[in-house]
Amino acid sequence: xxxxxxxxxxxxxxxxxxxxxxxxxxxxxxxxxxxxxxxxxxxxxxxxxxxxxxxxxxxxxxxxxxxxxxxxxxxxxxxxxxxxxxxxxxxxxxxxxxxxxxxxxxxxxxxxxxxxxxxxxxxxxxxxxxxxxxxxxxxxxxxxxxxxxxxxxxxxxxxxxxxxxxxxxxxxxxxxxxxxxxxxxxxxxxxxxxxxxxxxxxxx
Amino acid sequence: xxxxxxxxxxxxxxxxxxxxxxxxxxxxxxxxxxxxxxxxxxxxxxxxxxxxxxxxxxxxxxxxxxxxxxxxxxxxxxxxxxxxxxxxxxxxxxxxxxxxxxxxxxxxxxxxxxxxxxxxxxxxxxxxxxxxxxxxxxxxxxxxxxxxxxxxxxxxxxxxxxxxxxxxxxxxxxxxxxxxxxxxxxxxxxxxxxxxxxxxxxxx
Numbered sequence: 001x002x003x004x005x006x007x008x009x010x011x012x013x014x015x016x017x018x019x020x021x022x023x024x025x026x027x028x029x030x031x032x033x034x035x036x037x038x039x040x041x042x043x044x045x046x047x048x049x050x051x052x053x054x055x056x057x058x059x060x061x062x063x064x065x066x067x068x069x070x071x072x073x074x075x076x077x078x079x080x081x082x083x084x085x086x087x088x089x090x091x092x093x094x095x096x097x098x099x100x101x102x103x104x105x106x107x108x109x110x111x112x113x114x115x116x117x118x119x120x121x122x123x124x125x126x127x128x129x130x131x132x133x134x135x136x137x138x139x140x141x142x143x144x145x146x147x148x149x150x151x152x153x154x155x156x157x158x159x160x161x162x163x164x165x166x167x168x169x170x171x172x173x174x175x176x177x178x179x180x181x182x183x184x185x186x187x188x189x190x191x192x193x194x195x196x197x198x199x200x201x202x203x204x
Numbered sequence: 205x206x207x208x209x210x211x212x213x214x215x216x217x218x219x220x221x222x223x224x225x226x227x228x229x230x231x232x233x234x235x236x237x238x239x240x241x242x243x244x245x246x247x248x249x250x251x252x253x254x255x256x257x258x259x260x261x262x263x264x265x266x267x268x269x270x271x272x273x274x275x276x277x278x279x280x281x282x283x284x285x286x287x288x289x290x291x292x293x294x295x296x297x298x299x300x301x302x303x304x305x306x307x308x309x310x311x312x313x314x315x316x317x318x319x320x321x322x323x324x325x326x327x328x329x330x331x332x333x334x335x336x337x338x339x340x341x342x343x344x345x346x347x348x349x350x351x352x353x354x355x356x357x358x359x360x361x362x363x364x365x366x367x368x369x370x371x372x373x374x375x376x377x378x379x380x381x382x383x384x385x386x387x388x389x390x391x392x393x394x395x396x397x398x399x400x401x402x403x404x405x406x407x408x
Contacts, residue, residue, distance in 0.1 A: 161393070167375050168373070171372065
């Protein structure tokens with residue numbers, strides 16, 4: 001399984017990409033668009049290379065397999081989402097529910113961050129490789145850091161149930177678009193959901 | 205749009221299918237399996253007909269378009285899930301959260317009902333036609349009936365946020381399978397989630 005091979009070589013970060021070659025950035029940009037539009041299954045390294053105007057070999061050279069390109073493209077796309085633990089870490093624990101909920105709506109209400117998030121969810125639901133990437137990024141990097149802030153034995157389950165409330169809202173509001181939830185004012189939803197997230201994380 | 209054409213003719217119910225021709229049942233069974241395995245996009249009326257051992261024309265005769273076959277197959281598959289409003293209607297309102305949560309785990313923990321539910325979610329996330337079917341069945345038949353039981357002005361949003369909590373758990377536990385949520389004892393989750401569902405439906 002390629003999932004077990006090291007991927008750090010090709011994984012970009014904001015500081016890295018600043019001095020990385022232009023071709024590498026073009027590949028990542030093309031990958032993000034291809035995965036968003038077609039989903040994981042229908043996207044090919046060849047298609048990404050073509051969209052970026054480079055040879056497939058260069059894509060392999062920078063990133064390795066299709067899974068590794070996907071993970072690299074997604075890591076950048078969810079970089080704003082990975083700021084969520086900060087929203088938990090900074091500020092008092094008794095208002096963490098509202099900060100996390102507002103953060104969630106911030107990234108989903110903004111088209112630039114919503115598009116790659118849609119691609120991730122769509123890919124992860126239908127493809128086990130994409131699901132594994134989702135688990136590594138969301139679970140390992142995001143949820144575990146949030147859980148680390150909570151000083152309770154079942155912190156990880158609590159963080160996951162809070163995440164489930166928010167993921168379910170993403171599903172019904174942004175993906176399947178069930179009304180009235182899909183067209184409700186975010187503030188109306190936040191008022192109801194922030195206390196639920198808070199209770200999951202710090203309640204009895 | 206085919207979504208606007210009447211579909212009642214082909215929509216099966218438990219009483220109808222009892223006296224319907226065997227071919228009709230075979231088509232529905234084949235459709236359920238094809239949609240579950242391949243998802244909406246990759247399933248064709250031809251493939252369903254072949255799996256059922258009938259001519260494509262017969263599939264069209266009984267059900268109409270691919271969307272209508274999908275809706276008919278799904279309606280049967282989610283028939284157990286449509287029992288949920290009963291779980292709300294029967295029994296006191298102050299324990300509706302626990303009844304609904306237990307009902308949800310009942311259908312997701314049973315492989316026979318989990319498989320078609322997975323097919324519905326996977327199809328609805330990636331295909332607008334399947335999403336429209338999901339909206340008609342889940343939103344119109346299930347959520348609105350639950351909301352009808354609640355005597356508050358924002359009953360529909362409340363029912364949808366309760367559903368979002370459960371849908372998010374389905375995503376993280378059964379579809380993307382993030383641990384520890386994926387392997388936790390259902391009773392441990394129910395103990396945390398039932399009060400949340402209750403609060404969404406009848407809380408302040």
